[in-house]
Amino acid sequence: MTKTIDARGLSCPQPVLMFLEAVKSPEDTQFEVLVDTEASRENVSRAAESRNCRVTDIQETGDEYHLTIVRKT
């Protein structure tokens, strides 16, 4: 299952906390995370790596980043 997390406009640590909360439920294997600062993109990516996940794609549109994160199997 894919879960979407909209963390736009939120400053750290909120985006990371939202991702870590979402990653707890084992049925979700893919996460689409929306953030709008580079710091949040870096922090969420770092948190993903630390939770056995991989950032497979980052789309940059205007001032926003769309991260695709997949749980490693």
Add this chain to the structure above:
Amino acid sequence: MIKNVLATRTGIIVVGAVIGILAPLLQKLGNPGNMGICVACFERDISGAFGFHRAAVVQYLRPEIIGFVLGSLAAALAFKDFRPRTGSAPFVRFVLGVFAMIGALVFLGCPWRTLLRLAGGDLNAVLGLAGLIFGIWLGTLFLKNGYNLGRTQKTHAAAGLLMPVVMAGFLMLMLIFPQIEGVPKNDILFYSIKGPGAMHAPLLISIGAGLLIGFLAQRSRFCTMGAFRDFVLFRQTHLLTGVITLLVVAGIANLVFGQFTVGFENQPVAHTQHLWNFAGMALAGLAFALAGGCPGRQLFMAGEGDGDAAIFVFGMIVGAGFAHNFGLASSPAGVGPHGIAAVIIGFAVCLAIGFTMRKK
């Protein structure tokens, strides 16, 4: 997308080391003892330079602070990281800034100076550091329970540029009304003729160091509050590595410069009331955690267009006015006459903010 080298582990170590060398060097070149850089103290001095408080020994328009904001702006523009934004509970951030400053001035230092005091052998800073970590830990409890000041909104580029423009204006004032040797005031700006406010590195060196640190810190997201918060919240040691590097490198630099003296007594711009060193910094730590950044980080965020961070900075500058006008700030003699009351009120306000501003 440009790879951000400074956001790597090596990058954060380099930034910690640069600050760890520059701060003791600035002290060597004239800044006050164990205060090569102190964001809280320097904003307090700026408040004094404008006459928002009249503590004659702490009045100087510190160019480092201006450099931090402008250096951060330069980095944000150079790497397409300038994000004008505002609107996440600005007045709450202002109030947090006021009490962050009051707490910091009861201890006598921001988190950066806590590290620099420790690196200079001031053991009172152990209490300050413990308080800081305790305050941040309290903050993480609120974060875990849904504390959230809400989303920011994108805003006009000009709105994001306003804080850097204000800082550039402050620099202009300093050039138009420069310090006159032995004179406490040049037209509108106050200048200390004795005390810590009279101690400063040459203007060009101060602004240069500020610009360099601002540039590097914006790229690396260096934050002393974030360092402890991220470790407590998710055992993440990224920022903490930078903070530890700062401490170790500054300690070595102080030994090299002969600025290292171990002990509790007679430390520069410090007092020995352990409980209030702890409690003051605990209040500051809680306020930083609720506002999402240490005072340095707030300046860097303000430089990259975050209007809410700019509000926090001005909360701290106004807080310094309250702290000195109301006798809340400590001195080497100990806590001020109303310092203890202010810490208690500060805790009541910050805890109320943490409890009531939650989203389920």
